[in-house]
Amino acid sequence: MTGKESYQDRVFDVCKMIPAGRVSTYGAISNFLDLGSARMVGWALNKCIMSNDPVPAHRVVNRKGELSGRIHFAHPDLMAKLLNKEGVVVMDNKVQNFEVIKWDPSKELY
DNA sequence: CGTTTGACGGTCC
DNA sequence: CGGACCGCCAAAC
Numbered sequence: 001m002t003g004k005e006s007y008q009d010r011v012f013d014v015c016k017m018i019p020a021g022r023v024s025t026y027g028a029i030s031n032f033l034d035l036g037s038a039r040m041v042g043w044a045l046n047k048c049i050m051s052n053d054p055v056p057a058h059r060v061v062n063r064k065g066e067l068s069g070r071i072h073f074a075h076p077d078l079m080a081k082l083l084n085k086e087g088v089v090v091m092d093n094k095v096q097n098f099e100v101i102k103w104d105p106s107k108e109l110y
Numbered sequence: 111c112g113t114t115t116g117a118c119g120g121t122c123c
Numbered sequence: 124c125g126g127a128c129c130g131c132c133a134a135a136c
Contacts, residue, residue, distance in 0.1 A: 007133090026118050030131095037131040038118035045117055062118060069117030 007035055011044035012051070014105055018059040021087040022103035023095055025063050032105040046072060058082040065098030 010033050018024050026038040035041065041060070048055040049072060058079040062068045070079040070093060080090040089096040 027120095030118080035132080037133085039116065040118090040132060042117035043133065057117080060117075063120090067117090072117055 007033065007040055008044035008047055011035075011041050012048060012053060012055050015045070015048070015055050015057060015060060017105065017109065018056060018103055020056075020059075022101050023059050023061050023065070023083065023088060023098065024103045024105070025061060027063050028102075028104045028106065029060065032109075042069065045069065049073075056082075059086075059103075061095055061098075065095040065102075067093045067095070 011029060014029050014032060015024070026041040029041045030036070030038040045055070045057045045060060048057050057069065058067075058073070060069065067079050067083075067090065070076050073079050080093065083090050083095065088101060095101070
């Protein structure tokens with residue numbers, strides 16, 4: 001390719017690097033890719049639904065550990081279900097032990 | 111080309 | 124702890 005990798009492609013790549021059973025945040029990805037705004041991650045992931053690539057967007061939550069993006073999935077409960085399936089405890093649309101299973105590319109990935 | 115919106119984050123009170 | 128407010132950048136209108 002000519003290197004036309006948009007910020008969206010980088011977000012996809014980072015999301016694919018998130019280990020199962022772990023969750024990342026929009027801010028962490030934004031900081032790692034130096035996008036300057038966490039909103040860009042949300043916009044990029046919104047396109048991931050239209051994309052044919054298997055992007056585990058369900059592993060990305062906001063800084064509070066809430067499944068803020070669940071409403072964009074095929075079913076609002078799909079995101080929580082996928083996380084629960086991977087061993088992540090989700091209650092009331094919030095990730096339990098969030099600080100424990102939180103995964104930061106800038107810290108975990110070196 | 112100005113305005114609005116959006117899967118956010120941090121600060122302030 | 125939670126609500127209000129601003130900053131942030133890109134796409135949609």
